[in-house]
Amino acid sequence: MSDVIVVGGGPAGLSAALFTAKNGLSTTVFDTDGTWMHKAHLFNYLGIGSVDGSAFLETARAQVDSFGVERHEAEVTSVERTDDGFAVTVDGETHESAYLVLATGANRDLAEALGCAFDGDLVAVDVTMETSVEDAYATGAMVRAEEWQAVISAGDGAAAALNVLSKERGDHYHDFDVPADAEAVGELLTDEGDE
Numbered sequence: 001m002s003d004v005i006v007v008g009g010g011p012a013g014l015s016a017a018l019f020t021a022k023n024g025l026s027t028t029v030f031d032t033d034g035t036w037m038h039k040a041h042l043f044n045y046l047g048i049g050s051v052d053g054s055a056f057l058e059t060a061r062a063q064v065d066s067f068g069v070e071r072h073e074a075e076v077t078s079v080e081r082t083d084d085g086f087a088v089t090v091d092g093e094t095h096e097s098a099y100l101v102l103a104t105g106a107n108r109d110l111a112e113a114l115g116c117a118f119d120g121d122l123v124a125v126d127v128t129m130e131t132s133v134e135d136a137y138a139t140g141a142m143v144r145a146e147e148w149q150a151v152i153s154a155g156d157g158a159a160a161a162l163n164v165l166s167k168e169r170g171d172h173y174h175d176f177d178v179p180a181d182a183e184a185v186g187e188l189l190t191d192e193g194d195e
C-alpha cells in the first residue's frame with residue numbers, strides 16, 4: 001500500500017511524485033516510457049536555457065529517485081476505486097494507494113475507466129487537478145486540448161501533489177525551502193545514496 005500511486009512518468013507524473021515523496025508520502029510511479037519528452041528539445045522551460053528532452057527526463061528521474069520515489073517501468077492496465085482508495089493492476093498484480101494521480105499524456109483511457117467526468121474529450125478537473133472521483137487527480141496533456149507544454153504538465157503535477165499534501169496535513173500546504181535547507185537536503189541525499 002502506497003500513499004500515492006502515479007500513473008505516467010513524464011513531466012506531470014514525475015513532478016507530482018517529487019512533491020509527495022519529498023514531503024513524506026510513500027509514492028510509486030508506473031510508467032511505460034512513451035513520454036513525448038523523448039522527441040522534444042526544450043528552450044521554453046523557465047530557468048533552463050536549453051536541454052534535450054531525454055536528458056531532462058534523466059535528471060528528473062534521478063531527482064525523484066533521490067527523494068525515495070519507487071519507480072517501475074510497467075503498464076497500468078486498470079484502475080478501480082476501493083473503500084480505502086484505489087486498486088491499480090500491473091502485470092496481473094494489484095497495488096493499492098490512498099491517492100491516485102493520472103499523468104498518462106494524451107491517453108485518457110484509465111480516467112474514463114475509473115468513471116471520471118469529462119468535459120468533451122478532456123478529463124474534467126478543478127484548479128487542484130482533482131477529478132470528479134474524490135482523491136483521484138488528472139494532470140498534464142490529458143486535461144488539455146493541444147496546449148501541451150512540459151512546464152504546464154510539471155505545474156499540474158505539483159498542484160495535484162500540494163492538494164494531496166493539504167488533505168493529509170489538514171491545512172493549505174506549500175513546499176518552501178530556504179538556502180539554509182540546501183546543506184541539510186544535500187547531506188540527506190548523499191547519505192541515502194551511500195546506502
Ligand SMILES: Cc1cc2nc3c(=O)[nH]c(=O)nc-3n(C[C@H](O)[C@H](O)[C@H](O)COP(=O)(O)OP(=O)(O)OC[C@H]3O[C@@H](n4cnc5c(N)ncnc54)[C@H](O)[C@@H]3O)c2cc1C
Pocket residue numbers: 007008009010011012013030031032033034035036037039040041042043044045074075076077103104105106107110139140141142148149150151153
Ligand atoms: C516533437 C515534440 C516536440 C515537443 N517540444 C516541446 C518543447 O519544445 N517544449 C515543451 O514544453 N513541450 C514540448 N513538447 C510537448 C511535451 O513533450 C509534452 O507537453 C509533455 O511531455 C507532456 O507531459 P505529460 O507528463 O503530460 O505526458 P507525457 O510526457 O506524454 O508522459 C505520459 C507518460 O505516461 C505513460 N503512460 C501512458 N499510459 C500509461 C499506462 N497505462 N501505464 C503506465 N504508463 C503510462 C507514457 O508512456 C508516458 O511516459 C513536444 C512534444 C513533441 C511530440
